[in-house]
Amino acid sequence: xxxxxxxxxxxxxxxxxxxxxxxxxxxxxxxxxxxxxxxxxxxxxxxxxxxxxxxxxxxxxxxxxxxxxxxxxxxxxxxxxxxxxxxxxxxxxxxxxxxxxxxxxxxxxxxxxxxxxxxxxxxxxxxxxxxxxxxxxxxxxxxxxxxxxxxxxxxxxxxxxxxxxxxxxxxxxxxxxxxxxxxxxxxxxxxxxxxxxxxxxxxxxxxxxxxxxxxxxxxxxxxxxxxxxxxxxxxxxxxxxxxxxxxxxxxxxxxxxxxxxxxxxxxxxxxxxxxxxxxxxxxxxxxxxxxxxxxxxxxxxxxxxxxxxxxxxxxxxxxxxxxxxxxxxxxxxxxxxx
Ligand code: NAP
Ligand code: GDD
Numbered sequence: 001x002x003x004x005x006x007x008x009x010x011x012x013x014x015x016x017x018x019x020x021x022x023x024x025x026x027x028x029x030x031x032x033x034x035x036x037x038x039x040x041x042x043x044x045x046x047x048x049x050x051x052x053x054x055x056x057x058x059x060x061x062x063x064x065x066x067x068x069x070x071x072x073x074x075x076x077x078x079x080x081x082x083x084x085x086x087x088x089x090x091x092x093x094x095x096x097x098x099x100x101x102x103x104x105x106x107x108x109x110x111x112x113x114x115x116x117x118x119x120x121x122x123x124x125x126x127x128x129x130x131x132x133x134x135x136x137x138x139x140x141x142x143x144x145x146x147x148x149x150x151x152x153x154x155x156x157x158x159x160x161x162x163x164x165x166x167x168x169x170x171x172x173x174x175x176x177x178x179x180x181x182x183x184x185x186x187x188x189x190x191x192x193x194x195x196x197x198x199x200x201x202x203x204x205x206x207x208x209x210x211x212x213x214x215x216x217x218x219x220x221x222x223x224x225x226x227x228x229x230x231x232x233x234x235x236x237x238x239x240x241x242x243x244x245x246x247x248x249x250x251x252x253x254x255x256x257x258x259x260x261x262x263x264x265x266x267x268x269x270x271x272x273x274x275x276x277x278x279x280x281x282x283x284x285x286x287x288x289x290x291x292x293x294x295x296x297x298x299x300x301x302x303x304x305x306x307x308x309x310x311x312x313x314x315x316x317x318x319x320x321x322x323x324x325x326x327x328x329x330x331x332x333x334x335x336x337x338x
Pocket of ligand 1: 009010015032033036040058059060061083084086100124126127178
């Protein structure tokens with residue numbers, strides 16, 4: 001019999017890649033979309049799968065909407081990828097972040113428990129929960145110390161998932177995923193902001209890329225690898241929590257360098273803090289500036305994950321290294337601007 005899956009956040013980066021993966025595996029894919037003034041299905045269109053998925057209105061803040069949808073649409077696997085996912089905005093909308101990212105998870109879990117407790121559940125947890133890291137590298141057992149309202153809200157989602165597994169025997173797993181990017185990444189996130197601005201500069205723009213803290217380090221992988229890990233978690237006999245990461249960390253400044261290099265620019269960085277700039281060595285053009293505007297009230301300085309549990313139990317490993325990722329994204333933006 002054909003397996004059925006429901007994906008919240010199907011219009012997002014991970015939702016689109018996961019939908020594609022599940023369709024390739026022969027699933028019926030049903031996804032939740034927010035009722036907004038226009039429907040944002042660009043990523044599903046780009047992957048050529050918009051016609052192959054069924055979409056229903058879904059909002060994580062609306063209990064009755066979630067309950068009805070779950071009651072009337074039994075599925076084998078339920079992936080909760082929807083979230084207010086931009087850390088920077090979570091200081092401006094902390095209550096919304098808590099409601100959607102935290103309470104939204106228990107709205108789903110409690111509806112599943114009531115109507116279809118046999119459904120396998122995936123929660124999109126995050127390395128942002130490690131925040132001010134208490135151990136290097138970070139693994140499933142590392143103590144959380146979130147540094148943003150987003151991180152705090154995700155800790156609730158993580159623990160309530162574990163709690164429903166332990167309280168009611170539900171097959172509920174939580175993936176603690178480190179940053180993962182792609183050409184479908186939202187343009188507010190730093191990697192895509194970088195590749196998009198540099199691609200424009202490579203095509204003749206004089207507008208410099210304006211960034212915030214260049215010192216932060218992230219463990220960046222490719223989103224396509226990470227959705228495979230989500231699926232593998234739900235194929236295990238027992239539900240559990242797993243870190244997915246590459247095990248390599250890179251400062252923002254180096255990601256800028258890598259993306260610039262594959263667009264034919266060699267950069268020279270000079271200065272410190274908000275006075276730092278980067279110049280194109282060949283042309284002398286100012287390519288990067290730093291502005292206070294993009295600094296955060298509290299920062300996560302260093303993330304580097306240890307995915308050895310996922311490798312041992314799921315047979316999962318990241319396959320795309322950082323330079324390859326920067327090149328994939330920069331080239332895609334450069335080509336799209338043609
Ligand atoms: P994304 O591209 O920002 O997608 C987020 C999705 O959530 C979008 O489809 C969005 O819908 C939907 N959404 C937002 N608020 C909602 C609400 N109130 N009700 C229903 N849907 C709502 O994020 P992503 O990068 O794919 O990340 C997927 C999940 O993994 C998120 O939970 C994120 O927090 C988590 N995560 C991501 C990473 C990463 O590096 N990408 C790492 C760890 C964890 P619209 O299209 O209408 O905006
Ligand atoms: N967005 C952004 N814009 N970030 C900047 C900028 C800028 O102009 N300049 C420097 N940064 C720094 C941020 O301060 C942060 O340290 C780092 O770049 C990465 O920022 P984002 O790309 O916005 O990602 P994030 O790490 O905060 O959050 C992402 O990864 C989490 C997993 O660790 C998101 O995908 C979250 O949803 C996810 O949970």
